[in-house]
Amino acid sequence: MRATYIHGAGDIRIETVPDPVLIDPTDAIVRIVRACICGSDLHPYHSKPAGNPRAIGHEFIGIVEDTGSAVHTVKRGDFVIAPFVWSDGTCEFCREGLFTSCLHGGDWGDENVGGGQGEATRVPFADGTLVPVPGITEDSPLLPSLLTLSDVYGTGYHAAVTAGVRPGETVAVIGDGAVGLLAVLAAKQLGAERIILMGRHQARTDLGREFGATDVVSERGEEGIAKVRELSGGHGAHRVLEAVGFMPAYEQALGVVRPGGAISRVGVPQYAEAPAGRVLFSPNVTLTGGVAPVRKYIGTLLPAVLDGTVNPGRVFDKTVSIEDVPAGYVAMDERTALKVLIAP
Amino acid sequence: MRATYIHGAGDIRIETVPDPVLIDPTDAIVRIVRACICGSDLHPYHSKPAGNPRAIGHEFIGIVEDTGSAVHTVKRGDFVIAPFVWSDGTCEFCREGLFTSCLHGGDWGDENVGGGQGEATRVPFADGTLVPVPGITEDSPLLPSLLTLSDVYGTGYHAAVTAGVRPGETVAVIGDGAVGLLAVLAAKQLGAERIILMGRHQARTDLGREFGATDVVSERGEEGIAKVRELSGGHGAHRVLEAVGFMPAYEQALGVVRPGGAISRVGVPQYAEAPAGRVLFSPNVTLTGGVAPVRKYIGTLLPAVLDGTVNPGRVFDKTVSIEDVPAGYVAMDERTALKVLIAP
Numbered sequence: 001m002r003a004t005y006i007h008g009a010g011d012i013r014i015e016t017v018p019d020p021v022l023i024d025p026t027d028a029i030v031r032i033v034r035a036c037i038c039g040s041d042l043h044p045y046h047s048k049p050a051g052n053p054r055a056i057g058h059e060f061i062g063i064v065e066d067t068g069s070a071v072h073t074v075k076r077g078d079f080v081i082a083p084f085v086w087s088d089g090t091c092e093f094c095r096e097g098l099f100t101s102c103l104h105g106g107d108w109g110d111e112n113v114g115g116g117q118g119e120a121t122r123v124p125f126a127d128g129t130l131v132p133v134p135g136i137t138e139d140s141p142l143l144p145s146l147l148t149l150s151d152v153y154g155t156g157y158h159a160a161v162t163a164g165v166r167p168g169e170t171v172a173v174i175g176d177g178a179v180g181l182l183a184v185l186a187a188k189q190l191g192a193e194r195i196i197l198m199g200r201h202q203a204r205t206d207l208g209r210e211f212g213a214t215d216v217v218s219e220r221g222e223e224g225i226a227k228v229r230e231l232s233g234g235h236g237a238h239r240v241l242e243a244v245g246f247m248p249a250y251e252q253a254l255g256v257v258r259p260g261g262a263i264s265r266v267g268v269p270q271y272a273e274a275p276a277g278r279v280l281f282s283p284n285v286t287l288t289g290g291v292a293p294v295r296k297y298i299g300t301l302l303p304a305v306l307d308g309t310v311n312p313g314r315v316f317d318k319t320v321s322i323e324d325v326p327a328g329y330v331a332m333d334e335r336t337a338l339k340v341l342i343a344p
Numbered sequence: 345m346r347a348t349y350i351h352g353a354g355d356i357r358i359e360t361v362p363d364p365v366l367i368d369p370t371d372a373i374v375r376i377v378r379a380c381i382c383g384s385d386l387h388p389y390h391s392k393p394a395g396n397p398r399a400i401g402h403e404f405i406g407i408v409e410d411t412g413s414a415v416h417t418v419k420r421g422d423f424v425i426a427p428f429v430w431s432d433g434t435c436e437f438c439r440e441g442l443f444t445s446c447l448h449g450g451d452w453g454d455e456n457v458g459g460g461q462g463e464a465t466r467v468p469f470a471d472g473t474l475v476p477v478p479g480i481t482e483d484s485p486l487l488p489s490l491l492t493l494s495d496v497y498g499t500g501y502h503a504a505v506t507a508g509v510r511p512g513e514t515v516a517v518i519g520d521g522a523v524g525l526l527a528v529l530a531a532k533q534l535g536a537e538r539i540i541l542m543g544r545h546q547a548r549t550d551l552g553r554e555f556g557a558t559d560v561v562s563e564r565g566e567e568g569i570a571k572v573r574e575l576s577g578g579h580g581a582h583r584v585l586e587a588v589g590f591m592p593a594y595e596q597a598l599g600v601v602r603p604g605g606a607i608s609r610v611g612v613p614q615y616a617e618a619p620a621g622r623v624l625f626s627p628n629v630t631l632t633g634g635v636a637p638v639r640k641y642i643g644t645l646l647p648a649v650l651d652g653t654v655n656p657g658r659v660f661d662k663t664v665s666i667e668d669v670p671a672g673y674v675a676m677d678e679r680t681a682l683k684v685l686i687a688p
Contacts, residue, residue: 092577093603093604260442273620274617274618276618276620277617280631280634286632287620288632290627291625291626293628
């Protein structure tokens with residue numbers, strides 16, 4: 001089969017590799033119907049040292065091709081959503097819904113586990129990882145939206161939930177990437193009254209408005225902070241959803257959060273130390289969020305996707321075949337595409 | 345009247361100053377019945393530059409001596425508890441209970457406002473600041489416990505509430521000062537099943553056990569972290585209440601918190617930058633807490649104090665007259681006293 005490997009910074013290759021096989025009785029083999037490229041894939045794309053090529057991609061939906069003898073919740077032919085990490089489903093963290101802290105879980109692309117940007121993959125702990133969706137076929141128009149449940153939509157929702165968004169509140173969303181836009185949608189679903197999207201790519205912020213943003217602030221730094229505070233009654237937003245991960249975004253969050261409010265981060269922090277003393281303490285600001293345990297949210301978010309109430313798949317603005325995945329990385333990196341769908 | 349002033353590091357003086365007078369119609373004058381010295385008073389005691397003497401003390405209970413024409417909720421002769429900041433009671437933050445972010449509030453010892461460690465003080469915004477307690481007289485045996493509601497008990501409770509302590513959980517409390525010990529009591533009241541107190545002054549940790557600590561860990565650093573993790577099933581405590589404020593205490597908190605858990609800080613951070621990137625993000629740890637809006641909690645905590653169910657006043661292990669307040673600072677600083685009560 002064909003699969004995507006990263007060999008080093010800027011070096012994405014499509015290779016022919018052996019078809020995946022069952023190793024453990026808890027495994028499944030999934031043929032991948034749709035996958036995509038994540039903003040977080042750009043981090044290794046920018047910085048991976050050369051050597052030790054690794055299968056890449058962690059968002060996919062597909063059809064179960066085979067299962068081990070100990071798999072009970074999915075069977076051959078089932079349509080499934082794969083969260084962006086695999087998890088045993090039985091450890092104390094999985095039982096609490098914190099699948100990202102699974103004691104026996106791991107990442108797509110780990111040894112003997114395929115990446116998401118290929119034609120098929122071995123799935124460890126199929127019962128604890130995959131979420132079957134009955135009635136979906138490979139030609140469903142819902143595929144793009146279902147695919148967002150493997151990462152970006154669940155991640156945006158995690159930001160809104162952990163920040164504690166409540167009806168009537170003002171929410172600021174930092175970042176107009178796919179996660180930021182879906183954090184807007186999530187905040188809207190949780191009843192936020194005013195949703196201020198900070199971003200400056202108009203095509204993206206226009207989509208953000210369709211998802212529920214009431215205001216767009218394109219300014220950055222002090223000017224952007226002043227604008228958000230002005231829009232939120234002078235004291236800032238109750239909840240700030242930070243969907244970037246770089247220090248300026250965190251500093252922006254500190255600037256726009258209201259005393260007693262919360263900053264939820266779902267962009268992977270690209271820093272180790274940060275302002276976190278009295279700047280949080282004096283105004284009683286809570287810092288929350290983290291790696292989203294998206295599997296927990298699939299059941300909650302699925303009904304509105306299935307009945308068409310929401311259409312999170314609109315974040316995809318470019319589709320490539322597997323052979324064109326390297327071009328998809330270029331498009332994401334150069335920001336000519338918001339998010340790239342892969343139809344292997 | 346006599347009142348306590350700080351002139352510089354280590355320089356606490358008792359001085360004769362004019363009696364306080366009403367300035368605004370929303371003021372009250374309160375005669376102070378009991379006050380105390382706070383761990384946080386030791387920060388200026390260690391580091392205040394010489395010059396610009398300032399009235400000190402921010403925890404007191406007393407009797408209303410006089411009120412301005414616009415004061416409606418307290419009257420002459422009322423017994424009152426004063427929270428450690430004054431607040432208007434009417435701004436948008438006060439209405440939400442975040443009295444520490446009052447738009448027009450301030451600190452005891454500010455210009456034209458007395459400190460708590462004196463015989464009397466002017467109280468701005470008496471309606472928004474003071475909490476009257478009917479039926480209490482100056483010889484009540486409950487005075488020490490009522491005094492803890494002005495700061496330390498409410499601060500410990502804030503740690504437990506903001507951390508989200510729930511019945512059955514494991515809580516680690518870092519610090520065996522008065523706030524840490526009362527955070528233990530608060531965690532117990534909120535139903536924590538296992539409460540691990542990290543501290544190494546046995547007289548204090550013994551009191552912590554009486555307040556509800558099920559375990560005491562006297563080790564620090566990696567050794568202390570290993571011990572707490574061992575006591576909490578290997579993965580750490582659901583809630584960590586950090587009642588110190590120095591970096592080693594924060595690092596300890598990071599080491600003992602369970603994935604998906606929360607660290608609540610109520611010790612004023614003595615640092616600006618801190619590890620706050622993936623160390624929080626990857627395990628989905630929430631960082632919360634802050635300056636406690638204790639006025640919000642007085643109504644909740646008062647009944648169990650009045651009926652004797654709890655006795656938070658046990659944190660006081662030394663009593664001084666006003667003339668001996670400087671000796672009280674020495675005792676707190678040298679840790680020969682846990683917390684010093686002042687009977688002016």
